[in-house]
Amino acid sequence: MKSLKQSLDVHADLAVRGVRVPTPVRRPAGAGPSDDGHVVVDGRNAAFPLNPASPYDVRDGRVWLGEVNTGLSLEVVRRPKFYDLSTADGVPYEQIARLHGRDVLATTVVQTCIRYAEDQRCRFCTIEESLRSGATVAAKTPAQLAEVAAAAVRLDGIKQMVMTTGTTAGPDRGARNLVRCVREVLAAVPGLPIQVQIEPPGDLAVIDALKIAGAESIGIHVESLDDDVRLRWMPGKGAVPIAEYEAAWDRAVEVFGRNQVSTYLLIGLGEDPDELVLGAAKLIARGVYPFVVPFRPMAGTLARADGATAPSPTLVREISARVATLLQAAGMLGTDQKAGCAACGACGVLQAAGG
Numbered sequence: 001m002k003s004l005k006q007s008l009d010v011h012a013d014l015a016v017r018g019v020r021v022p023t024p025v026r027r028p029a030g031a032g033p034s035d036d037g038h039v040v041v042d043g044r045n046a047a048f049p050l051n052p053a054s055p056y057d058v059r060d061g062r063v064w065l066g067e068v069n070t071g072l073s074l075e076v077v078r079r080p081k082f083y084d085l086s087t088a089d090g091v092p093y094e095q096i097a098r099l100h101g102r103d104v105l106a107t108t109v110v111q112t113c114i115r116y117a118e119d120q121r122c123r124f125c126t127i128e129e130s131l132r133s134g135a136t137v138a139a140k141t142p143a144q145l146a147e148v149a150a151a152a153v154r155l156d157g158i159k160q161m162v163m164t165t166g167t168t169a170g171p172d173r174g175a176r177n178l179v180r181c182v183r184e185v186l187a188a189v190p191g192l193p194i195q196v197q198i199e200p201p202g203d204l205a206v207i208d209a210l211k212i213a214g215a216e217s218i219g220i221h222v223e224s225l226d227d228d229v230r231l232r233w234m235p236g237k238g239a240v241p242i243a244e245y246e247a248a249w250d251r252a253v254e255v256f257g258r259n260q261v262s263t264y265l266l267i268g269l270g271e272d273p274d275e276l277v278l279g280a281a282k283l284i285a286r287g288v289y290p291f292v293v294p295f296r297p298m299a300g301t302l303a304r305a306d307g308a309t310a311p312s313p314t315l316v317r318e319i320s321a322r323v324a325t326l327l328q329a330a331g332m333l334g335t336d337q338k339a340g341c342a343a344c345g346a347c348g349v350l351q352a353a354g355g
């Protein structure tokens with residue numbers, strides 16, 4: 001039987017080097033750090049790069065490294081039935097929300113970002129590329145989201161929903177619009193666990209409003225705690241002071257509860273690994289789950305144009321293992337979150353590491 005360490009080694013390697021397998025469910029582009037193929041590995045959601053040059057392939061439902069059976073099972077996520085439907089006014093459901101992993105419905109409610117000018121944009125993000133390619137629509141209405149969520153639950157057994165948004169020009173940075181979206185989705189699908197993802201919203205009362213609307217979890221994603229890294233990789237968003245994030249996290253923990261609040265920390269932006277783990281420890285002490293995730297240079301990003309490369313699997317494994325140990329000691333597991341990326345886990349290897 002494979003040990004946790006062996007399993008984590010292979011997971012970290014797969015997360016960076018990818019796998020050779022055709023997957024019908026992908027994130028072709030969009031907000032955030034990954035655009036991978038969706039699979040289920042040893043029963044867990046995973047999103048691995050689809051890489052024809054990867055040394056890993058899949059035979060008989062197992063992951064093979066050349067002629068070596070790694071012992072990991074891998075199942076491809078099937079195209080969901082709700083992708084075949086369209087709204088009455090002709091918008092394909094697939095352009096409104098997408099399947100992530102095997103059971104998460106994810107949507108970017110506003111697909112534009114005030115920070116998308118080249119000198120402001122996060123260098124790993126392609127939020128507006130999927131809009132340009134016609135894969136999605138710029139703004140999803142609450143009614144559209146409710147219609148798609150109801151169908152995805154009914155036809156495909158969706159278990160939770162993630163709502164993110166590009167940053168808007170208002171002082172709430174887009175958060176208030178999510179209040180309406182959560183309310184309307186829950187009116188159509190009572191009890192569906194929803195995670196909202198926002199920037200620090202200026203007026204912290206919006207965080208309370210999101211909870212009152214019925215969101216169960218919240219992500220306020222900083223990506224890095226190192227100000228040099230932030231300004232280099234996220235010139236626009238990195239100018240928001242960390243103190244604003246801290247105030248928003250603290251309010252969110254008060255309102256949503258410990259371990260229902262999360263943030264991304266990207267591995268591979270050049271941050272000192274010890275500093276990254278120390279920062280993760282401080283977040284855990286606040287009750288915030290640090291979802292450490294390997295940065296991957298997606299097609300269409302400025303990072304890719306710059307020739308940036310993904311971190312080494314060794315670094316991904318080491319940081320994930322160290323943060324998982326801290327999370328275990330604090331009793332904060334991703335699977336204890338009611339909804340959201342930490343609960344899904346696909347974009348990182350923290351859950352495989354025991355976090």
Ligand code: SF4
Binds near residue numbers: 101104106162
């Ligand atoms: S971790 Fe978040 S972004 Fe990644 S597949 Fe899961 S829900 Fe989607």
